[in-house]
Amino acid sequence: MTSRIEKRFAELKAANRPALAAYVMGGDPDLATSQAIVNALPQAGADIIELGLPFSDPMADGVAIQLGGQRALASGQTLTGVLGMVEEFRRKDDTTPIVLMGYYNPIYIHGVERFIADASQAGVDGLIIVDLPAEEDDELCIPALKAGINFIRLTTPTTDDARLPTVLENTSGFVYYVSMNGITGGAIKSRGAVGDAVTRIKAHTDLPVIVGFGIKTADDAAEIGRHADGIAVGTVLVNAVANSLDNGRATDKTVAAVRDLVADLAGGLRRSRT
16 A cells, blocks of 8 residues: 555655655644644645654754743643644645654553554554664564554664665655754755765665755755755744744744745745756
8 A cells, every 4th residue: 555655755756846844843832733833734835744742851852842842741742642633634634644753752651552553543654763773673663564654764974884774674655864963953064965965875775865954944945955855844843933932822923934934945945956
């Protein structure tokens, strides 16, 4: 059976357009506003939605996403609540892929078998679990794949040719290339180096390669989109939420701030292949 992710990349390849994967934290800044943001993403230009699982110890995340997770937890968000957001989204959209991104601890506490069943039922298409290396594939990756949920692996500038085959062995959906060594929210030092890295990864796999970390503007999107099959953008979107708040509360500008930024980034990607 062809997954939503595979279908989306096939559509984008036919249109000669890179994918825009938009990351937002599930539950930030509050449950209702977060749902409205997610619901607005496809029309704004997001091809794939990455929905963050809030966690109290997000070791790979920069300050912006850490604060977004704190706002989500303070609003009462839980793993079950994030799955409920996916289920609500699926009432009106059965084509846009949704990938959950986060850490293993909440899934472990929920129970792996129960989580996979609940995620499948809600309409989750893929997982990016940043603290589960390939050596732990039996823990979550293999069970997820058996249930038809893509397991998307991260590669980094330090993932050399000797390591890549191990990392890619059970990867499905797409490969997520982290453009820098460090946490989310940094700046890309060399766009040319990113292009070289994407070419190197593609020598090892037929999967699409999406580049994330450090992409902030439409110009960044246009440049990276020339080399990659897509981009993942998160920190600037979470910052857009934060900057729209009034004393920590959502305003009538919050959803629009994210929507307009996604539209701008999508416009940059469209320029990348012209």
